[in-house]
Amino acid sequence: MKWILVLIVVGLVLGGVLYWLLSQPGPRQLDIANNLIPGDGNARLLVSDQIYDEDQGLGLDIWAPRSGASQRLPVVVFIYGGGWHAGSKDHYAFAGRALAHRGFLTVLADYRLFPDARFPGFVEDSARAVSWVHDNIARFGGDPETIFLSGQSAGAYNVMMLALDRQWLGRLGKQTDIIKGVAALAGPYDFYPFDSNSTKNSFGDYHKPDMTQPVNFVRPDAPPLWLSTGTADTQVRPRNSRILHDRMLEAGGDAEYVEYPDMGHLEIMMAVAKPFRYKGPVLDDMVAFFDSRAAQLQAAAQAD
Incomplete structure (x- = not known):
């Protein structure tokens, strides 16, 4: 009888843990799973909830390599996705940890979401975060002359x-x-007319819809x-990245395009x-892009 009671208690505890885990947002579940796997040990949370916008109460986290650096580190500002209506920097610590482990001072920034913000509110928030980083990151060991941006889905749109x-x-x-390169994962860049709930909610009321489309600013x-997408992405179709890449090259710009076979919209972030x-x-591939650009900047600085 005693062992039956023990098994019942253990089952209830495990069931409660499983229920709690499944009740968390997908990215938070991914972060929890990430923390259970060994690796990325050369990373630490350097700053938590640093306010970059007092008026809106918006904050950011800074992840850093544990190992000491003899010079200022390259910086990656990462903006999460979520259809402009969901998400939190706290759920994407796995991305901060991954990039910090690879040698980058990594900033995860929150921004206002629908219904508190519509276009251009969330873009303005992301701009304030990047501006804050440019002004302040040297205090934390980052190089303000080597700032990269990255984001996934709606976050890729913002950056x-x-x-x-x-x-x-x-x-x-x-x-x-001040932006030395952008690594974007599965972003929407050419999505007018607005045909989904998230785009209608976040962009539908804007009086100049052509001004909301990144492809119009190449x-x-x-x-x-560096534009990446999964060939099995049916939420933000690969044509978004492909068209932006092609138009950038036609304009004489610098762009790379990477497709990951059979990878869906969420899987491209899961793969981090x-x-x-x-x-x-x-x-x-993201790190290789950042490293190559950082090396070019360093070589140019030494030549000067």
């Missing part, structure tokens, strides 16, 4: 707008040349782009987390 449309950083007294002097890196070399 792409900052890189291509000069006005958002320009309103804050910044130029887009230019030869834009920051270098330790349990699912077998799905494809997304993290390795």
Whole structure:
């Protein structure tokens, strides 16, 4: 009888844990699973909930390598996805940990979501986060002259707008040349007319819909782009990245395009987390892009 009671208690506890886990948002579940797998040990949460926008109460986290650095580190500002209506930097710690382990000071920033914000509110928030990083990251060991942007899905849209449309950083007294490269995962860049609930909610009321589309801002002097997508993505179809890549090249810009076979919309982000890196070399390819651009910047600085 005693063992039956023990088994019942253990079953209830495990059931409660499983219920709690499944009640968490998908990215949070992914972060929990990521923390259970060994690896990425050269990473630590350096700063938590640093406010970058007092008026909106928006914050950011900074992840850093554990090992000491003899010089300022390259910086990656990562903006999460979620259809502009869901998400939190706290759920994407696995991305901060992964990039910090690879040697980057990594910033995860929150931004306002629908219904609290519609276009251009979430782009303005992301611009303020990048502006704050440019002004302050040196205090934390980052190099303000080597700032990269990255994002997935809606977050990829946000960072792409900052890189291509000069006005958002320009309103804050910044130029887009503070961005040294953008690694974007499964982003929507050419999605007008708005035909989904998330795009109708977040963009449908804007009076100039053409001004919401990143493909309309391609230019030869834009920051270098690394555009990635999964061939099985039916939520944000690969044509978005492919069209932006082609138009950038036609304009004389710098862009790379990578397709991951049989990978869906969520899987491209899952592949950054330790349990699912077998799905494809997304993290390795992102880091290779950042490393190559950082090396070019370093070589140019030494030549000067």
